[in-house]
Amino acid sequence: MTVNELFAKLHEVPADPKAQMDRYLAEGKKIVLCAPVYTPEEIIHAMGFVPMGAWGADTELRRAKEYCPAFLCSIVQSILELGINGMYDGASAIVIPSLCDTLKTLGENWKYAVPSIPFIPMTYPQNRKPAYGVAFTKAGYERVIRDLEKLGGTFSDEKLAASNAVYNRHNAAMRKLEQVLAKHPEVTACQRSDAFKSAFFLTKEEHTALIEELTAALEQQTPGTEKTPILLSGILADAPAFNAILDEMGLHIVADDVAAQSRQYQTDVPESGDALTALAEKFANMDNCSVLYNAAKPRVKWIVDTAKARGAKGVLVALTKFCDPEEFDYVMIKKACESAGIPITVVEIDRQMVQFEQARTNIETFRDMLNM
Amino acid sequence: MAEEVKKAPRPVDPNSAKYKLGKIAADAFADAIEAKKKGIPVAWVSSNFPVEIPETLGIATVYPENQAAGIAARGAGERMCNVAEAEGYSNDICAYARISLAYAKLKSCPEQDVAMPDVVLCCNNICNCMIKWYENLAQELNIPMIMLDIPFNPDYDVSDAQVQYVSAQFWDAVHQLEQLFGLKWDDDKFEEVTGFSCRASRAWLAATGCAKYVPSPFNGFDLLNHMAVMVTARGKECSGDAMETLYKEYMENHKNGTSTFRTEEKYRILFEGIACWPYLRATSTGLKSRGINMVTTIYADAFGYDYDSFEGMIKAYCSVPNAINLEKSRDKRIKLCQDNHVEGMLIHTNRSCKLWSGFMYEMGRQVGKACDIPVASFDGDQADPRNFSEAQYDTRVQGLMEIMEANKEQKGAN
Numbered sequence: 001m002t003v004n005e006l007f008a009k010l011h012e013v014p015a016d017p018k019a020q021m022d023r024y025l026a027e028g029k030k031i032v033l034c035a036p037v038y039t040p041e042e043i044i045h046a047m048g049f050v051p052m053g054a055w056g057a058d059t060e061l062r063r064a065k066e067y068c069p070a071f072l073c074s075i076v077q078s079i080l081e082l083g084i085n086g087m088y089d090g091a092s093a094i095v096i097p098s099l100c101d102t103l104k105t106l107g108e109n110w111k112y113a114v115p116s117i118p119f120i121p122m123t124y125p126q127n128r129k130p131a132y133g134v135a136f137t138k139a140g141y142e143r144v145i146r147d148l149e150k151l152g153g154t155f156s157d158e159k160l161a162a163s164n165a166v167y168n169r170h171n172a173a174m175r176k177l178e179q180v181l182a183k184h185p186e187v188t189a190c191q192r193s194d195a196f197k198s199a200f201f202l203t204k205e206e207h208t209a210l211i212e213e214l215t216a217a218l219e220q221q222t223p224g225t226e227k228t229p230i231l232l233s234g235i236l237a238d239a240p241a242f243n244a245i246l247d248e249m250g251l252h253i254v255a256d257d258v259a260a261q262s263r264q265y266q267t268d269v270p271e272s273g274d275a276l277t278a279l280a281e282k283f284a285n286m287d288n289c290s291v292l293y294n295a296a297k298p299r300v301k302w303i304v305d306t307a308k309a310r311g312a313k314g315v316l317v318a319l320t321k322f323c324d325p326e327e328f329d330y331v332m333i334k335k336a337c338e339s340a341g342i343p344i345t346v347v348e349i350d351r352q353m354v355q356f357e358q359a360r361t362n363i364e365t366f367r368d369m370l371n372m
Numbered sequence: 373m374a375e376e377v378k379k380a381p382r383p384v385d386p387n388s389a390k391y392k393l394g395k396i397a398a399d400a401f402a403d404a405i406e407a408k409k410k411g412i413p414v415a416w417v418s419s420n421f422p423v424e425i426p427e428t429l430g431i432a433t434v435y436p437e438n439q440a441a442g443i444a445a446r447g448a449g450e451r452m453c454n455v456a457e458a459e460g461y462s463n464d465i466c467a468y469a470r471i472s473l474a475y476a477k478l479k480s481c482p483e484q485d486v487a488m489p490d491v492v493l494c495c496n497n498i499c500n501c502m503i504k505w506y507e508n509l510a511q512e513l514n515i516p517m518i519m520l521d522i523p524f525n526p527d528y529d530v531s532d533a534q535v536q537y538v539s540a541q542f543w544d545a546v547h548q549l550e551q552l553f554g555l556k557w558d559d560d561k562f563e564e565v566t567g568f569s570c571r572a573s574r575a576w577l578a579a580t581g582c583a584k585y586v587p588s589p590f591n592g593f594d595l596l597n598h599m600a601v602m603v604t605a606r607g608k609e610c611s612g613d614a615m616e617t618l619y620k621e622y623m624e625n626h627k628n629g630t631s632t633f634r635t636e637e638k639y640r641i642l643f644e645g646i647a648c649w650p651y652l653r654a655t656s657t658g659l660k661s662r663g664i665n666m667v668t669t670i671y672a673d674a675f676g677y678d679y680d681s682f683e684g685m686i687k688a689y690c691s692v693p694n695a696i697n698l699e700k701s702r703d704k705r706i707k708l709c710q711d712n713h714v715e716g717m718l719i720h721t722n723r724s725c726k727l728w729s730g731f732m733y734e735m736g737r738q739v740g741k742a743c744d745i746p747v748a749s750f751d752g753d754q755a756d757p758r759n760f761s762e763a764q765y766d767t768r769v770q771g772l773m774e775i776m777e778a779n780k781e782q783k784g785a786n
Contacts, residue, residue, distance in 0.1 A: 069730070071726065071729075098526065102730060104500075104727060105726070108731040111698070113734075121526035123523045123524070123525070123526060130544065132536065136537040139533035295507055295516070297507060322726070324504065328469075328505065330462075
């Protein structure tokens with residue numbers, strides 16, 4: 001397939017995740033929903049289910065308001081809204097890690113708002129690096145395994161080792177794509193978003209194949225003229241209207257620190273020891289994220305270093321409204337960028353946004369400043 | 373023009389619980405300032421961090437949540453929040469955190485000064501927001517952070533895995549502090565501190581448990597003040613004595629038919645959530661003027677740590693209100709309602725606290741149904757005065773009262 005054909009294919013899936021879910025169900029596959037962030041997809045995959053991302057959608061919130069006060073983030077509220085409205089019907093379960101306060105409440109509300117889809121909690125440790133932290137992560141995984149066994153899944157360490165390899169290959173493919181995209185300003189922000197978002201709704205084997213093909217095709221393509229290179233940071237940046245503004249303003253994302261994009265692909269499962277311990281060690285090795293404790297806040301330095309290394313002229317923070325882990329980090333990122341002489345701006349976004357005019361004005365001013 | 377005659381403040385009996393508890397709370401701030409001058413390490417500590425650690429090691433403590441509540445109650449919440457917001461902090465962030473981060477920058481606030489820390493001791497059994505807040509404090513002040521992670525428990529009981537994880541961290545935190553400040557852990561001292569903590573906790577639970585009497589021998593708003601001692605000084609010997617005095621006074625009130633709720637107690641409610649510190653008077657008057665006594669609150673349980681073993685202590689810290697699932701949270705409220713003859717539930721939907729408010733709608737429905745009581749909620753904030761409307765509060769409380777009244781009439785008719 002050509003680059004454009006591949007992007008068209010990658011666009012179809014996130015444009016209608018329900019259709020993709022129904023296709024898998026029609027094929028007799030069982031689906032387990034994976035709420036943000038760092039759901040152990042490898043385990044779900046190894047136990048014979050299709051893990052499918054549940055990061056909500058740009059939708060009006062109505063029924064979710066019966067459970068959530070207005071100041072909970074729209075990602076979590078829209079996951080609940082879709083659940084109540086039957087958009088996830090047919091799924092065997094939802095796994096929700098509790099890495100932020102709002103995600104803790106999602107699981108509790110889910111039990112009563114969407115009783116037809118069982119809630120499986122994944123409790124991660126914040127002190128994840130010492131041996132006792134790895135042991136607790138493993139205990140959390142074992143809890144997920146027990147719950148998935150009740151739904152007909154079967155676990156073996158060999159199967160998990162194979163799934164770990166599938167996911168490591170996908171990680172590598174996404175990292176390679178991200179590097180190649182940094183050299184191809186002709187790829188739009190909308191296309192870039194599709195490439196990442198489609199990963200949530202396809203099996204990793206299918207997605208890896210498409211991404212590897214896309215990366216190879218892009219490497220054969222002559223890069224377009226450079227636009228204004230930026231680093232994009234945030235939890236989520238998939239709103240078509242938001243990405244259209246980036247394209248309209250001639251901004252080229254040369255690196256991202258977006259949780260739903262590259263942030264999740266930074267760390268692989270090590271290949272040593274038993275597969276479940278190795279998976280727990282992967283979590284121990286993870287960092288550079290607002291919901292993973294680290295008093296040194298390495299994420300801040302990572303953003304500055306990456307922006308410099310990739311030649312980004314500025315950092316654009318797409319701040320999901322009411323996401324307090326990101327709101328706390330933003331201040332430290334802002335200070336670090338300012339000391340490093342890297343321009344930074346913040347745009348508040350959420351899943352209920354219909355008017356992007358304020359964001360447009362802000363981004364336009366930012367673009368003009370970068371090009372002065 | 374007639375001159376306003378100011379009443380002289382009523383002298384407080386130095387043997388009373390009010391005096392003793394007030395002194396302990398005030399001394400907690402002053403003692404840390406004195407300790408700092410003497411070169412004793414000072415820690416800023418999360419309210420539900422195991423106080424047994426700093427108390428045993430002889431580290432002076434400051435509780436930023438308590439400081440922020442005091443600052444907010446004295447009217448400086450908005451001013452301090454504005455300082456944090458000028459730094460780039462969103463006004464959606466917990467107002468306690470904003471006030472504390474503002475204090476870290478200014479290092480001064482006449483409404484409640486504290487000693488600056490040499491270390492921050494963070495425990496997230498109250499919320500994960502605490503982690504981000506303390507990470508930033510540690511960065512801004514360039515001091516170490518000790519993190520004791522107690523994850524939210526989605527199950528009803530505390531698992532062995534969680535006990536092992538938290539226990540390992542407990543000792544890790546001790547060793548880190550020993551190394552940082554050249555201190556030595558003393559098992560005898562630890563035993564003594566746990567004894568003090570349990571004694572204070574038992575007396576606190578007994579005192580708050582006096583709400584079972586009708587009428588209640590106390591105004592529930594008393595608990596909001598006295599709670600400060602349970603937050604800041606539950607590991608100190610004097611706290612046990614003061615709490616026992618409180619219990620004794622409440623029992624005497626009950627025997628004498630008196631109460632610190634100085635009007636007729638017509639209705640009894642459970643108040644849910646952290647107090648609206650900037651509007652203590654308004655929220656209190658709105659209830660008292662209608663004869664509504666907030667006889668109980670989850671605070672009664674929140675700082676009552678009674679245990680008889682190390683594992684019991686770890687489990688107690690794993691079972692604080694914000695670390696437990698909906699069902700366990702609900703059952704605790706149902707028990708409070710049943711034990712204390714509660715007739716209505718008033719929920720503070722606290723803009724500062726996503727975790728506390730995040731499943732409160734559903735829990736409120738379940739508690740209301742199980743106890744057959746009306747439930748009303750109002751919007752507010754624990755420390756940012758911009759998020760509260762007195763008119764809305766008044767309307768909601770009036771509505772709650774009318775249903776309680778109708779229920780009483782119906783009961784009377786049957």
